[in-house]
Amino acid sequence: MRKIDRRIFLGGLAAAGAGMVAGSNVVLAQPASGAGSIDVHHHFASPYWMRTADGISPSTMGIWHPWTPQKSIAVMDEGGCQKAIVSVTTPGISFGDNAQTARLARDSNDYAAKMRSDYPGRFGFFTALPLPDIDATLKEIAYGLDTLKADGVGMFTSYGKYYLGDPIFDPIFDELNRRKAILFVHPTSAQCCAGLLQPQITDADIEYGTDTTRAIAHLIMSGKTIAYPNVRIIWSHAGGTMPYLQWRFMRETRNMPKYPDGRQPTFEDEARKMWYDTAQAAVAAPMSAITKMIPMSNLLFGTDYPYNTVKDIRDGLANCGVFNADQLAQIGRGNAVALFGHG
Amino acid sequence: MSAAFTINRRNFAVGLAAAGAGVALAPSAVRSQPAGRIDVHHHFASPYWLQVVDEVAPATAQLWKKWSPESSLASMDAGGAEKAILSMTTPGLAIDNEHMRRLAHDANEFAAKVRSDHPGRFGIFGALPFPDVGACLTEIAYALDTLKCDGIGMFTSYGKYYLGDEIFAPIFAELNRRHTVLFVHPISPACCTNLMAGITDADIEYGTDTTRAITRMVFSGSTVRYPNMRVIWSHGGGTMPFLEWRFMRESRNPAWKDAHLPDAFIGEARKMYYDTAQVAIAAPMAALTKMIPLSHILFGSDYPYLSVKENVDGLATCGVFTPDQLAAIDRTNTVALLGA
Numbered sequence: 001m002r003k004i005d006r007r008i009f010l011g012g013l014a015a016a017g018a019g020m021v022a023g024s025n026v027v028l029a030q031p032a033s034g035a036g037s038i039d040v041h042h043h044f045a046s047p048y049w050m051r052t053a054d055g056i057s058p059s060t061m062g063i064w065h066p067w068t069p070q071k072s073i074a075v076m077d078e079g080g081c082q083k084a085i086v087s088v089t090t091p092g093i094s095f096g097d098n099a100q101t102a103r104l105a106r107d108s109n110d111y112a113a114k115m116r117s118d119y120p121g122r123f124g125f126f127t128a129l130p131l132p133d134i135d136a137t138l139k140e141i142a143y144g145l146d147t148l149k150a151d152g153v154g155m156f157t158s159y160g161k162y163y164l165g166d167p168i169f170d171p172i173f174d175e176l177n178r179r180k181a182i183l184f185v186h187p188t189s190a191q192c193c194a195g196l197l198q199p200q201i202t203d204a205d206i207e208y209g210t211d212t213t214r215a216i217a218h219l220i221m222s223g224k225t226i227a228y229p230n231v232r233i234i235w236s237h238a239g240g241t242m243p244y245l246q247w248r249f250m251r252e253t254r255n256m257p258k259y260p261d262g263r264q265p266t267f268e269d270e271a272r273k274m275w276y277d278t279a280q281a282a283v284a285a286p287m288s289a290i291t292k293m294i295p296m297s298n299l300l301f302g303t304d305y306p307y308n309t310v311k312d313i314r315d316g317l318a319n320c321g322v323f324n325a326d327q328l329a330q331i332g333r334g335n336a337v338a339l340f341g342h343g
Numbered sequence: 344m345s346a347a348f349t350i351n352r353r354n355f356a357v358g359l360a361a362a363g364a365g366v367a368l369a370p371s372a373v374r375s376q377p378a379g380r381i382d383v384h385h386h387f388a389s390p391y392w393l394q395v396v397d398e399v400a401p402a403t404a405q406l407w408k409k410w411s412p413e414s415s416l417a418s419m420d421a422g423g424a425e426k427a428i429l430s431m432t433t434p435g436l437a438i439d440n441e442h443m444r445r446l447a448h449d450a451n452e453f454a455a456k457v458r459s460d461h462p463g464r465f466g467i468f469g470a471l472p473f474p475d476v477g478a479c480l481t482e483i484a485y486a487l488d489t490l491k492c493d494g495i496g497m498f499t500s501y502g503k504y505y506l507g508d509e510i511f512a513p514i515f516a517e518l519n520r521r522h523t524v525l526f527v528h529p530i531s532p533a534c535c536t537n538l539m540a541g542i543t544d545a546d547i548e549y550g551t552d553t554t555r556a557i558t559r560m561v562f563s564g565s566t567v568r569y570p571n572m573r574v575i576w577s578h579g580g581g582t583m584p585f586l587e588w589r590f591m592r593e594s595r596n597p598a599w600k601d602a603h604l605p606d607a608f609i610g611e612a613r614k615m616y617y618d619t620a621q622v623a624i625a626a627p628m629a630a631l632t633k634m635i636p637l638s639h640i641l642f643g644s645d646y647p648y649l650s651v652k653e654n655v656d657g658l659a660t661c662g663v664f665t666p667d668q669l670a671a672i673d674r675t676n677t678v679a680l681l682g683a
Binding site: 161163165192193196197200201202204205206209210213214217218221222238241243244245246247248249250252255280281282283284285286288289290291292293316 | 505534535538539540541542545546547550551554555558559562563579582584585586587588589590591593621622623624625626627629630631632633634657
């Protein structure tokens with residue numbers, strides 16, 4: 001009884017943030033922290049990755065010192081978040097040595113699995129993939145999804161000059177399609193555009209969002225969303241800048257590939273089949289735009305921790321004037337439960 | 344007599360325009376105020392520029408070979424535009440560095456002739472031969488003093504230089520001194536040409552380069568330093584409004600205090616103007632209106648890439664604007680800015 005009370009209390013806190021009230025039997029079915037939000041865009045750093053990336057890209061790594069899983073938990077608790085699906089972030093794990101990349105992927109995945117077991121119910125993870133090595137990536141997909149039971153896999157928007165619609169990625173999409181896997185896509189400093197406006201304007205400000213738009217456009221225009229319809233894709237940061245370019249993409253419809261039965265989809269038809277997280281976009285302008293283009297059911301709560309706190313994004317969504325309480329609850333939790341099949 | 348004739352002509356043009364805007368005007372209102380649309384984003388090609396483009400970018404030249412001042416007027420009439428402010432477009436003037444001064448000067452004189460051949464229908468944003476800063480200052484004087492252009496047109500980036508970089512300081516100081524309107528158009532940026540098969544630079548890279556230039560202008564302190572230079576950004580600001588959260592947080596970065604942004608990024612962004620070309624649809628218009636005052640949104644078509652009417656219909660059906668707001672975007676906001 002005491003334990004249930006605690007659950008209800010914490011659930012209540014979380015529910016206040018998400019704008020929902022969970023029934024007591026729902027609360028009973030939940031882990032100790034109650035029916036709070038699910039953060040699909042939450043980063044972690046294994047000690048091995050931190051050491052390696054420190055030596056290669058020290059300026060991007062400052063934010064991680066120090067970081068522990070407990071810091072994530074504290075930020076999640078503060079922001080009413082039950083569970084975070086963790087993923088690796090920039091500068092990624094590919095530094096030009098395939099063997100090292102494979103080790104970094106395996107170590108990151110094992111580390112994330114340990115976080116999950118150390119804090120039951122608080123973490124899930126997207127399997128890090130050792131791209132651009134395709135064979136190693138196929139092995140890691142099997143290890144991540146079969147052995148570690150990860151929630152999905154994570155990829156970056158571009159690898160050097162290759163965007164996600166490029167044929168070199170076909171074996172990976174084939175495998176993800178066969179498995180009906182969830183693919184979380186995160187941007188990186190694109191090869192074209194790293195440091196263009198430094199120091200005043202960081203790559204994260206403009207280039208990340210743009211590279212996400214490029215990857216979305218390339219994947220759709222190359223016909224991959226039609227060829228691999230079972231891959232369920234989550235795009236970071238509300239799709240980068242894609243919704244703002246709606247007119248441009250609408251007019252590309254005539255250049256779009258067709259469905260197998262010969263029907264001509266629009267760009268928007270394909271864009272609406274994918275999911276978009278709220279990280280770095282929890283403010284009026286981008287949220288007003290994305291809700292004009294993408295169904296509410298395909299918006300997922302994401303924070304981009306440690307670059308934002310969970311509370312930053314929760315408050316941004318609540319205050320942006322675009323969503324009612326039901327919609328906030330849907331974004332905070334319901335849509336993710338529907339996508340992942342569990343809370 | 345000639346004044347009466349002019350008024351009658353106006354009535355006729357206004358009637359056409361009003362039909363396009365779906366607005367019924369009382370006769371008295373018609374007499375006191377010709378209410379046609381003003382298109383601030385409308386391109387032209389001088390024969391000399393087209394000849395050079397044909398040599399370096401023949402595919403681009405094809406579109407322009409079908410263009411004439413009369414084709415502009417036909418699109419304007421079909422879309423209810425009384426007046427279009429002409430500007431140059433991609434690939435710009437850097438296609439022939441050796442003759443850039445002549446390209447700019449010739450384009451400006453050609454636009455002035457189009458304007459005088461069709462009184463009341465055209466204005467001009469004068470072209471500049473950047474990176475020759477001295478020649479730019481000469482051309483600014485010629486365009487504004489001699490040709491009486493409505494403002495100056497520039498591109499978002501010139502090679503590695505983005506508007507707001509120190510190299511532009513003498514130009515901006517002059518535009519600031521003159522209280523000039525600066526219309527900024529994107530171009531295929533040096534970083535990002537033909538990155539992906541099947542996707543044009545115009546789809547993603549133009550909008551992005553506009554965002555880069557806006558942020559460079561603001562975070563370099565240029566909008567504060569040159570407050571009298573009134574800037575119009577193409578295409579609803581590129582992708583800038585969608586990245587509101589990023590810039591909001593960048594304003595808190597203590598490293599940029601030297602930019603002296605008393606109103607932060609958003610405050611500076613709200614002082615500038617944004618046209619509707621290529622964004623006359625629900626998602627971007629919903630975003631832009633959350634961030635930028637309605638009085639700073641101006642009708643633009645991007646003709647000949649789009650017809651005037653496509654933009655008119657897009658704005659009317661996007662579900663974001665009331666008729667009064669559409670009228671402000673169509674004309675009133677631009678009259679307030681250009682005094683035209």
